[in-house]
Amino acid sequence: QSVLTQPPSVSAAPGQKVTISCSGSSSNVANNYVSWYQQLPGAAPKLLIYENNKRPSGIPDRFSGYKSGTSATLGITGLQTGDEADYYCGTWDSRLSTGVFGGGTKLTVL
Amino acid sequence: QLQLQESGPGLVKPSETLSLTCTVSGGSISSSHYYWGWIRQPPGKGLEWIGSIYYSGSTYYNPSLKSRVTISVDTSKNQFSLKLSSVTAADTAVYFCARGNDVANWFDPWGQGTLVTVSS
Numbered sequence: 741q742s743v744l745t746q747p748p749s750v751s752a753a754p755g756q757k758v759t760i761s762c763s764g765s766s767s768n769v770a771n772n773y774v775s776w777y778q779q780l781p782g783a784a785p786k787l788l789i790y791e792n793n794k795r796p797s798g799i800p801d802r803f804s805g806y807k808s809g810t811s812a813t814l815g816i817t818g819l820q821t822g823d824e825a826d827y828y829c830g831t832w833d834s835r836l837s838t839g840v841f842g843g844g845t846k847l848t849v850l
Numbered sequence: 851q852l853q854l855q856e857s858g859p860g861l862v863k864p865s866e867t868l869s870l871t872c873t874v875s876g877g878s879i880s881s882s883h884y885y886w887g888w889i890r891q892p893p894g895k896g897l898e899w900i901g902s903i904y905y906s907g908s909t910y911y912n913p914s915l916k917s918r919v920t921i922s923v924d925t926s927k928n929q930f931s932l933k934l935s936s937v938t939a940a941d942t943a944v945y946f947c948a949r950g951n952d953v954a955n956w957f958d959p960w961g962q963g964t965l966v967t968v969s970s
Contacts, residue, residue: 742896775956777897784946785889785897787958796958828897832954838912839887839899839954 743768744829744842751848756819760845762812762829768840772832774812776805779826779844788827789814819849852877854947854961862941862968868934872947872961879928880905885950886930887957888921890943898943902953903930910953937968 745763752758762774774792777785787796789805792812804815812829829842858870872886879886887902901911903921911919915934923930934941944965948957 773955777957784960784963785957786960787956790951790956790958830897830899830954830956832952836913838914839889839902841897841899844896 742843743833743836743840744831746827746829746842746845748843749846749848751850752819753850754819754821757815757817758819758847759816760814760827760829760847762814762842764810764812764831764840766810767835768831768833769807769812770810771834774805774807774829774831776803776812776814777828777830778823779828781825785828816847821849823847824849852949852959854949854959856945856947856961856964858964858966860965860967862937862966863970864938864968865936868932868937868941868966868968870932870945870947870964870966872930872932874928874930874949879923879930880925883951885910885953886923887948887950887954888932889946889948889957889960890941891946891963892940892943899954900932900934900945902950939968942966942968 776789779785792807793805806813826844833840853875862868885902888900918935920933944963946963948960
């Protein structure tokens with residue numbers, strides 16, 4: 741049971757937009773920075789979004805992050821088949837004093 | 851370009867100690883502002899933060915693993931290491947090392963990961 745709750749799966753057609761939610765609490769999402777990672781099959785996670793809404797260099801602006809209260813959202817526009825992957829949110833939990841991740845969301849591009 | 855590479859045994863017997871090393875290249879492990887972390891992923895499951903270390907040696911551990919985990923750093927070799935004692939089958943996972951911003955704010959880049967299986 742993950743501290744951060746993500747939908748197990750989402751799907752959309754190529755070219756469309758999808759959002760992935762990450763629900764937490766006042767001890768984690770609400771009061772700490774949220775990051776998002778993309779994990780392609782058989783690969784290591786790759787940082788997509790840090791500090792709620794910032795993109796590392798090299799990450800296309802098709803990827804965006806947003807946070808409001810105890811929830812964060814990853815948005816992906818112009819979906820491509822290469823975007824099929826597992827996506828994880830992560831943050832710090834101040835009450836538990838530990839880094840925490842969501843359970844992951846599998847994105848299928850139909 | 852900073853790169854991280856995990857190394858260590860791929861098979862560990864139950865009750866023994868898992869030992870892994872992460873070698874950092876393309877940058878110094880002594881850089882200020884960054885922490886160095888270990889994260890694991892059981893087969894088919896999600897990510898779990900194990901702990902992080904600062905180059906000065908300050909350590910931060912997941913409370914659920916704290917009694918069994920030791921993370922250390924060797925700045926002369928640009929490496930940091932993980933030891934997990936009294937392992938069981940539940941510790942079977944891919945273990946990743948990564949550079950962290952703050953203790954566990956965000957991680958980038960990550961090593962490719964190494965699968966450690968706990969079995970007799």
